[in-house]
Amino acid sequence: MEKNMTTSVFSLNPSAFAKEHLYYVELAGEYFGISDYKIERDYLDSLLLMYIEKGELQVEQGEKVISVGRGECVFLDCRKPHKYSSKESITFKWVHFRGNSVFAYSELLTKEYGEPIVIKDPTLIEQEFKFLMGLLRSESSLEHMLSVSIHRLLAMLSENGSARTKSADLAVASAEAYLRQNFEKQLSITEVASEVGLSVFYFTRQFQKQYGISPYEYLITQRISNAKRLLLNSGMSIRNISAACGYNNPSIFIASFKSRVGMTPTQFRRSINGNIDRE
Structure with a gap:
C-alpha cells in the first residue's frame, strides 16, 4: 500500500x-x-x-x-x-x-x-x-x-x-396521468420529469419503454385528441381551441394538427359535420 x-x-x-x-x-x-x-x-x-x-x-x-x-x-x-x-x-x-x-x-x-x-x-x-x-x-x-x-x-x-x-414504473405512471390531466398547460418534459423525481434521460427512456411513445409525443397526442373533441362538439374558434389545448400560437397548433391528422383543424371539422369554422 x-x-x-x-x-x-x-x-x-x-x-x-x-x-x-x-x-x-x-x-x-x-x-x-x-x-x-x-x-x-x-x-x-x-x-x-x-x-x-x-x-x-x-x-x-x-x-x-x-x-x-x-x-x-x-x-x-x-x-x-x-x-x-x-x-x-x-x-x-x-x-x-x-x-x-x-x-x-x-x-x-x-x-x-x-x-x-x-x-x-x-x-x-x-x-x-x-x-x-x-x-x-x-x-x-x-x-x-x-x-x-x-x-x-x-x-x-x-x-x-x-x-x-419498479419505483420508476410508478413514477412514469404518475407522469402519464399528469400529462393527460394537464395537457392544456405550458409543460416541458424537464418539468414533468422533475415532478416525479426522475432525470430527463431516465424518465424519457422508461416512458418510451412503458408506453411505446416518447413523453413529448404523448403530450401532443393528448392535445390533438382533445382538439378533435372540441372541433366536433363545440362552436369554439380555432384560436380558442388552440389555447385550450396548450398552444400559445394557433399557427403552431394548425401545423401540429395537420402533421398528425393529415388535414387542418378546419378541414377536419368540415369533413365530419360540415360546420363552418368560426376563426
Missing part, C-alpha cells in the same frame, strides 16, 4: 486461482481532499466503482456528462472511453475489479440504469464498500473474502436497480 497525506493506494497481485475463478482487485484507493483531479482513459480492462464522501465528481461516458455528489456511487465499465474530474476539493474511495462474469454484470446493470451508472441512495452499498476497503487495508491476502464482497456489491447494485425500476 502506498500512502501519503492525501492518498492511499492499494496495489494487489492476485493469484492465478483468483484470476481464473474469483472476482478480484488489482488496484484501489482512497483520496482525501484532493483538487484539480482528472482522469481520462480510452480503455482499461476493468470495472470501476467510486463512492463520493465529500465534494463532487464530474463523470463523462458516451454522450452523457453527470455530477456525482456526496453520498453517491458511480459505476463505470472502463472498457469504454470515459473521463472524470474535480476542480474543487474531493474525498472519495475507488476500486478497480475484474474476474469471473464481472462484465456480464456490467451489461445487466447498463440495461437497468443506462451509463454511466449512478446510485443516488447507496446506504447498503456504502456499508459493503467500507467493508471491502477494510479488507484491502489488512496485511493478509484475503482473496476469497474480497471476491465475496465484490459479488455482494454487484448483487446489491443489481437488486437496487430492480427496485429502482
Whole structure:
C-alpha cells in the first residue's frame, strides 16, 4: 500500500486461482481532499466503482456528462472511453475489479440504469464498500473474502436497480396521468420529469419503454385528441381551441394538427359535420 497525506493506494497481485475463478482487485484507493483531479482513459480492462464522501465528481461516458455528489456511487465499465474530474476539493474511495462474469454484470446493470451508472441512495452499498476497503487495508491476502464482497456489491447494485425500476414504473405512471390531466398547460418534459423525481434521460427512456411513445409525443397526442373533441362538439374558434389545448400560437397548433391528422383543424371539422369554422 502506498500512502501519503492525501492518498492511499492499494496495489494487489492476485493469484492465478483468483484470476481464473474469483472476482478480484488489482488496484484501489482512497483520496482525501484532493483538487484539480482528472482522469481520462480510452480503455482499461476493468470495472470501476467510486463512492463520493465529500465534494463532487464530474463523470463523462458516451454522450452523457453527470455530477456525482456526496453520498453517491458511480459505476463505470472502463472498457469504454470515459473521463472524470474535480476542480474543487474531493474525498472519495475507488476500486478497480475484474474476474469471473464481472462484465456480464456490467451489461445487466447498463440495461437497468443506462451509463454511466449512478446510485443516488447507496446506504447498503456504502456499508459493503467500507467493508471491502477494510479488507484491502489488512496485511493478509484475503482473496476469497474480497471476491465475496465484490459479488455482494454487484448483487446489491443489481437488486437496487430492480427496485429502482419498479419505483420508476410508478413514477412514469404518475407522469402519464399528469400529462393527460394537464395537457392544456405550458409543460416541458424537464418539468414533468422533475415532478416525479426522475432525470430527463431516465424518465424519457422508461416512458418510451412503458408506453411505446416518447413523453413529448404523448403530450401532443393528448392535445390533438382533445382538439378533435372540441372541433366536433363545440362552436369554439380555432384560436380558442388552440389555447385550450396548450398552444400559445394557433399557427403552431394548425401545423401540429395537420402533421398528425393529415388535414387542418378546419378541414377536419368540415369533413365530419360540415360546420363552418368560426376563426
